[in-house]
Amino acid sequence: MQVVKDAYAGEKMDLLLKGDNVAKYPAFKNVIAAFKKNELLKFQMVTNPENAPEGSELWKMSMKGIKQED
Amino acid sequence: MAELDTSGGGHKKGPGVKKGKKLSTRVDLTPMVDLGFLLITFFIFTTTMSQPTALKLFLPDDKVTEEDQNKAKESGVLTILMGADNHIYYYEGQLKPDGSNFLSASFNGENSIRDVILKKKADVRSRSRDAENPYKDFVVVIKPSADCNYKNVIDILDEMAINVVKKYALVDISDGESQLVKISDASSQTSASN
Numbered sequence: 001m002q003v004v005k006d007a008y009a010g011e012k013m014d015l016l017l018k019g020d021n022v023a024k025y026p027a028f029k030n031v032i033a034a035f036k037k038n039e040l041l042k043f044q045m046v047t048n049p050e051n052a053p054e055g056s057e058l059w060k061m062s063m064k065g066i067k068q069e070d
Numbered sequence: 071m072a073e074l075d076t077s078g079g080g081h082k083k084g085p086g087v088k089k090g091k092k093l094s095t096r097v098d099l100t101p102m103v104d105l106g107f108l109l110i111t112f113f114i115f116t117t118t119m120s121q122p123t124a125l126k127l128f129l130p131d132d133k134v135t136e137e138d139q140n141k142a143k144e145s146g147v148l149t150i151l152m153g154a155d156n157h158i159y160y161y162e163g164q165l166k167p168d169g170s171n172f173l174s175a176s177f178n179g180e181n182s183i184r185d186v187i188l189k190k191k192a193d194v195r196s197r198s199r200d201a202e203n204p205y206k207d208f209v210v211v212i213k214p215s216a217d218c219n220y221k222n223v224i225d226i227l228d229e230m231a232i233n234v235v236k237k238y239a240l241v242d243i244s245d246g247e248s249q250l251v252k253i254s255d256a257s258s259q260t261s262a263s264n
Contacts, residue, residue, distance in 0.1 A: 044126050045224060
């Protein structure tokens with residue numbers, strides 16, 4: 001991670017964490033711990049999310065065209 | 071280009087045979103090609119690119135001093151614990167020594183964690199005195215156990231997005247809570263097998 005961080009120094013870097021559905025949480029936690037150690041605090045987790053369920057707050061927001069803040 | 075042969079071959083030509091006028095049935099497909107390209111251009115400009123299917127997670131810096139840490143009101147805290155085999159538990163405020171407020175929920179179906187979150191949100195809103203930001207005190211603490219899987223973590227983070235929970239934290243589970251989750255997992259497995 002340090003090597004990657006050095007290679008992308010000064011550039012915008014997108015980190016994606018992709019995990020198997022059945023992977024146990026400790027493995028995921030260890031990766032997060034490694035990110036934290038290298039001060040990589042912003043990353044994305046690759047998933048396959050479904051659409052927001054109808055009637056939920058997120059659905060209502062998307063219907064109104066409001067984007068959720070990060 | 072499409073063209074039909076209308077020469078009428080096979081008939082005998084000879085004196086006295088009247089020759090019919092040759093009619094061309096040639097179809098010019100050039101405008102069709104133009105239309106095709108026009109449609110392709112239209113769809114290229116009007117189609118939006120697929121959104122990346124990724125969930126953003128911003129981790130707080132651990133190196134903050136105690137003064138910088140966020141304090142949460144006990145009445146606004148909902149703690150969610152995740153066990154093995156998609157089991158999910160929760161308690162409001164602090165965990166009572168007798169564990170009487172330690173309850174189980176599910177990811178979907180009856181008594182879903184979504185309903186629990188919405189109920190707690192409504193409760194916090196009804197008690198809030200801040201009209202501008204009624205959910206200011208609402209915090210969800212997520213504690214995944216060692217037996218839960220990556221999918222459960224993603225599912226619960228998705229629930230935070232679906233229910234528009236602004237404040238949530240991914241926290242390590244304590245030993246006592248871990249034991250409680252293991253016991254509850256074992257008892258639910260036993261009741262399921264009976």
